[in-house]
Amino acid sequence: MSSTINTMATLLQSAISSRSSIIGRATHAAIIKNIDYPYPTFLSNHLVNMYSKLDLTQQAQLILSHIPPLNRSVVTWTSLISGSVQNGHFVSAISHFSNMLKDNVLPNDFTFPCVFKACNSLRCVVTGRQLHGLAVKLGLIRDVYVGCSAFDMYAKMGLRDEANSMFEEMPEKNLATWNAWISNAVIEGKCGKAVGGFVELMRMGGELSQITFCVVFNACADGLDLKLGRQVHGFVVRYGYGCNVSVANGIIDFYGKCRDVNSARLVFDEICDRNDVSWCSMVAAYEQNDEGEKACVLFLDAMRSSIEPKDFIISSVLSACAGIAGLEMGRLVHALAVKACVDGNVFVGSALVDMYAKCGNIEDCERMFDEMPERNLITWNALLGGYAHLGQADMALSLFEEMKSGKLQVVPNYVTFVSVLAACSRAGAVKVGMSIFDSMRSRYGIEPGHEHYACVVDMLGRAGMVERAYEFIKRMPSPPTVSMWGALLGACKVHGHNNLGKIAADKLFQMDPQDSGNHVILSNMFAAAGRWEEANVVRMDMKDVGIKKGAGCSWISVKNSVHTFQAKDTSHERNSDIQAMLAKLKSQMKAAGYIANTRLALFDLEEEERESEVWHHSEKIALAFGLCVIPPGVPIRITKNLRICLDCHSAIKFISGITGREIIVRDNNRFHRFKDFDCSCKDYW
DNA sequence: CTAGGGTTAG
Numbered sequence: 001m002s003s004t005i006n007t008m009a010t011l012l013q014s015a016i017s018s019r020s021s022i023i024g025r026a027t028h029a030a031i032i033k034n035i036d037y038p039y040p041t042f043l044s045n046h047l048v049n050m051y052s053k054l055d056l057t058q059q060a061q062l063i064l065s066h067i068p069p070l071n072r073s074v075v076t077w078t079s080l081i082s083g084s085v086q087n088g089h090f091v092s093a094i095s096h097f098s099n100m101l102k103d104n105v106l107p108n109d110f111t112f113p114c115v116f117k118a119c120n121s122l123r124c125v126v127t128g129r130q131l132h133g134l135a136v137k138l139g140l141i142r143d144v145y146v147g148c149s150a151f152d153m154y155a156k157m158g159l160r161d162e163a164n165s166m167f168e169e170m171p172e173k174n175l176a177t178w179n180a181w182i183s184n185a186v187i188e189g190k191c192g193k194a195v196g197g198f199v200e201l202m203r204m205g206g207e208l209s210q211i212t213f214c215v216v217f218n219a220c221a222d223g224l225d226l227k228l229g230r231q232v233h234g235f236v237v238r239y240g241y242g243c244n245v246s247v248a249n250g251i252i253d254f255y256g257k258c259r260d261v262n263s264a265r266l267v268f269d270e271i272c273d274r275n276d277v278s279w280c281s282m283v284a285a286y287e288q289n290d291e292g293e294k295a296c297v298l299f300l301d302a303m304r305s306s307i308e309p310k311d312f313i314i315s316s317v318l319s320a321c322a323g324i325a326g327l328e329m330g331r332l333v334h335a336l337a338v339k340a341c342v343d344g345n346v347f348v349g350s351a352l353v354d355m356y357a358k359c360g361n362i363e364d365c366e367r368m369f370d371e372m373p374e375r376n377l378i379t380w381n382a383l384l385g386g387y388a389h390l391g392q393a394d395m396a397l398s399l400f401e402e403m404k405s406g407k408l409q410v411v412p413n414y415v416t417f418v419s420v421l422a423a424c425s426r427a428g429a430v431k432v433g434m435s436i437f438d439s440m441r442s443r444y445g446i447e448p449g450h451e452h453y454a455c456v457v458d459m460l461g462r463a464g465m466v467e468r469a470y471e472f473i474k475r476m477p478s479p480p481t482v483s484m485w486g487a488l489l490g491a492c493k494v495h496g497h498n499n500l501g502k503i504a505a506d507k508l509f510q511m512d513p514q515d516s517g518n519h520v521i522l523s524n525m526f527a528a529a530g531r532w533e534e535a536n537v538v539r540m541d542m543k544d545v546g547i548k549k550g551a552g553c554s555w556i557s558v559k560n561s562v563h564t565f566q567a568k569d570t571s572h573e574r575n576s577d578i579q580a581m582l583a584k585l586k587s588q589m590k591a592a593g594y595i596a597n598t599r600l601a602l603f604d605l606e607e608e609e610r611e612s613e614v615w616h617h618s619e620k621i622a623l624a625f626g627l628c629v630i631p632p633g634v635p636i637r638i639t640k641n642l643r644i645c646l647d648c649h650s651a652i653k654f655i656s657g658i659t660g661r662e663i664i665v666r667d668n669n670r671f672h673r674f675k676d677f678d679c680s681c682k683d684y685w
Numbered sequence: 686c687t688a689g690g691g692t693t694a695g
Contacts, residue, residue, distance in 0.1 A: 009686075045686045078687040110688040117689075149689045179690040214691040249692045280693040287694095315694040322695095350695040378695050 004034055005043055012050040024050045041071040048076055052083025057092065072103060078111045081118075090118040094127060109140050113149035120153040128153050144172045148180055155184035175201075175209055183215040191223030198232075210244045217250035221257040229254045242270075249277045256285025279305075280313040287320040295320035296329050309336045311345040318351035322358035325639065325666050328557060330355045344372070350379040357386025360637070360664045360671040377410040385419040390671050391680040393427030396420060400436075414446055421455035430463045454483045461491025466500055482511050489518060493525045501525050513545065517642070554618040554640040556626050563625060568616040574628060581624040586615070589654045597647040614647040619665060623652065627659060635662040643667050653677050 008031050015024035028047060031039065039047075044067045051060035060080055067076060077100040084093035097115050100107065107115070112135050119128035132150055135141045141150065147170045154163035167181065178201050185194035198216045201208065213236055220229035233251055241247045248271045255264035264285040271278055279302040286295035299317040303309065314337045321330035334352055337343040343352070349372040356365035365386045372379060380403060387396035400420045403412050412420075417440050424433030437456055440446045453476050460469035469488055473480050485507045492501030505522040508515070519542045526535035555564040563572065572578060598610040619640050626636040644667040656663050657677030665672045673680040 013686090042686050049686065073686090075687045080687095082687060108687080113689045114687085143688095145689050147689095152690070174689090176690040181690090183690065209690085211691040218692080246692050251692095253692065275692095277693050282693095284693065310693095311695095312693050317694095319695065345695095347695045352695090354695065376695090382695070 005040060008035070009043060009046045012046045015050055016053045019054065021054045021056060024054055024056075038068065041067065041073070041076075044071075045073070045076050045079055049079035049083065052080050053086060055083070055087040057084065057087075057089065069103065072105065074100075074105050074108045074111060077103070077105055078108070078114065081111060082114045085114045085118050085121075088121075090121045093118040094122070094124075106138065107134070107140075109143040109146050112140060112143075112146040116146075116149040116153040120156045123157060125157055125159070128157065142171050144170070144174050144177065147172075148174070148177045151177070152180040152184065155180070156187065160188075175207060175212065179209070179211045179215055182212070182219065186215065186219045186222050189222070191219045191225065194219035195223070195225070195228060208239065210241055210247050213239075213241055213244075213247045214250040217247075217254040221250075221254040224258055226255075226258040226260060229258060243272065245271055245273050245275055245278060249275075249281050252278065252281040252285055256281065256288050259289055261285050261289040261291060274305075276302075276307050276310060276313060279307050280316055283313060283320065284316040287316055287323060290323065292320040292324035292326065296324075296326065299333075303336075309333075309340045309342070311342045311348050314340070314342055315345075315347045315351040318348070318355045322351075322355040325359050327359040327361060327637070330359055344374070346372070346374045346376055346379065349374075350376070350382050353379060353382040353386065357382060357389055360390065360666055360673065362386060362390050362392070362673075377413060377416075380408060380410055381413070381415045381419060384416060384423075388419040388423035388426070390673065391426050393423040393429065396423035397427070397429070397432070412444060414449065417444075417446065417448070418451045418455065421452055421459065425455055425459035425462055428463050430459055430465070433459045450478065450481050450484075453478075454481060454487060457484045458487035458491070461487050461495075464491075464495045466491050466495055466497045470500055470503075480507070482508065485511070486518070489521055493521050493528075496525075496529060498525055498529050498531065516542065552618055552640070552642045554622040554638055556622045556636070556638050558626070558629055563622070565618045565621040565625070567613075567618050567621075569618060569621050572621075572625065574625060577628045578621060578624045581627055582615075582620065585624065585627075585655055585658070588658045589651065592654055592658060594651060594654045597650055614645065617645060617648050619644060619648050620651060623655065623663065626663075627655075627661070632661070635664055637664045638666070640665060640667045644672060649679065653679055 008027055011027040012024065015021070015027060031043065031047070035043070044063060047063045048060045051057070051063065060083065064072065064076055064080060077096065081093050081096045081100070084090070084096060093115060097107070097111070112131065115131055116128065119131060132141070135146055135150065140146050147166065151163055151166040151170070154166055163184070170177065178197060182194045182197045185191070185197060195216070198212070198219070201212065213232070216232055217229060220232065236242055236247060236251070248267055251267050252264045255261065255267065264282060268274070268278060268282045279298070283295045283299050283302070286292070286298060295317060299313065299320070302313065307313065314333060317333055318330060321333060334343070337348050337352070342348050349368065352368045353365055356362070356368055365383065369375075369379065369383050380399070384396055384399050387393070387399065396419065400412070400416070402408055403410055403416065417436070420436060421433055424430070424436065433456070437448065437452065440448050440452065457469045457473055460466070460472060466488065469491060473484055473488065485504045489501055489504040489508060492498065492504060501522060505518055508518040512518070519538055523535045523538040526532070526538065551566055553564055553566045555562050565572065570579075596611040596614055598607065598614055619638055622638045623636065626638065630636050644665055649672065652663055652665065652672070652674045654677065656674035663674040665674070671680070
């Protein structure tokens, strides 16, 4: 009999380790059949533990309630509580704890770590302190496990003083204590302190664990310390943790964040037992390094490898789709999310809102937003960013007003201000924008970062206040970035401030010598002003340094294939249809009052040639093709690798009006949505 | 028979 009982206990344990509710229930059935009721208490405890760990709480509670009150022990209750915590039911865990006290059972050194963890997950400071008091009263706080979890709780709640005194007063520290200490130093943003703790730990010469390495790679990733991380990686290999999947996942994340995506991939390829976290980390690493296509390809590999499309990997790949404006892929992932029932997850939903916004699809973006069961600041920021991105400044600003009013239960953060300033910039709302910028520090205590400064430069520049923008750059507390000088150069080009443009361009040439775009802008700027000599000098410089201007091209996706066009392209198999469409459009457009805008076209051509030059830009050819093959009522989406030109911008307004079609062009800067002789961004700019 | 510290995302 006792051997049967032991066998059952072992089976229940293996049900937990294999997370198999089938084994668990089958064993329960076997117990009912083979063992006399009432069962020995320790077997009932095993049952409670099994059901609780496998997240079958109701059964666990049922078993517990059938144990005679005198036999219900702290072990029974702790089994129930620990399962609730491990499955993320923190409120239930606390209520089980209070039921335990009502049952006249006192917690032990196993119970406290569970409930401290529940408190810190719930950010329940008051309950946490009460529990701490109880642990002191019961004399359990000196236990190394209890002390460690109490320290961790205070640290994660941000109660630094309490955490520190907990740590100092601990009579005993073990590896877990140090792991918790390092991990909390990372959370505090003190990566140097975290790494110092690790070095100290190594010097003490004790054992390290996989968790130690996980937290240390976190520290290296957070501190962007590629050199140190590489050293620790070497140490990991020597220490024999190289094939531990959790450690490897941490290493992938670390290399990804430190922008060494190739090393991340090497580690990924070496893992023999990849799990969903490995795939997700690698997808995220590609995404964070602007390799959106590789991220998508890897995601599809993951799906083929039978990785479940869970919330984490779905939201990672969605941001990759957003980054490359891959609407088709984004829709496919959306469908997978619905099928896997994760589209209601707040991370996934926010990523979907963001993806649709960045793909220029504001209706789906808003619809997704409206349908979300739960929203948080990130969700609101995604929608706000969408409005800013698509030039709907009025919507962006009114949303921001709502956020400020507190009605939405969210407080604007760093990202919120980037979007709202971008929206002001596009709307030309300099006054509003500047007062929002000032309110960041004064009212919200957020120190403006380089993105905010860049928005202000852009805002002033667009509004024609280029001198003021230049003054603003000069007075900034931190060194100007490429995007600030780029915004200033762009503004100088449009507003004809050639000398200041030259200053901005020279800065850009120093910072980013291989970029052809800035040279082209400067050269065209001089050309537009009739300063041919200087324009030529810039072109010659480009040749000297060996910079090639990348070929401009536009592409359009029809059904499952992508059609790419260059300027003057006649190579497409439907070329005759395209040319006929272009000719028809041209005459209709002229009749409607279209005049070619050649101000910023290549300078060394006669006017007639310049007209012909702009007429054969790749985006117009792609659009003509789209008009031939995309049925009426379906928006035509075109992507261009460079900035759309001034003439194409006005030409497409005419074409949208004449054909009654909605046309969306994404260039390397932003979206332009054309409808009824109009564009979502009022100016070309 | 019950426990702590860790890896992925918007």
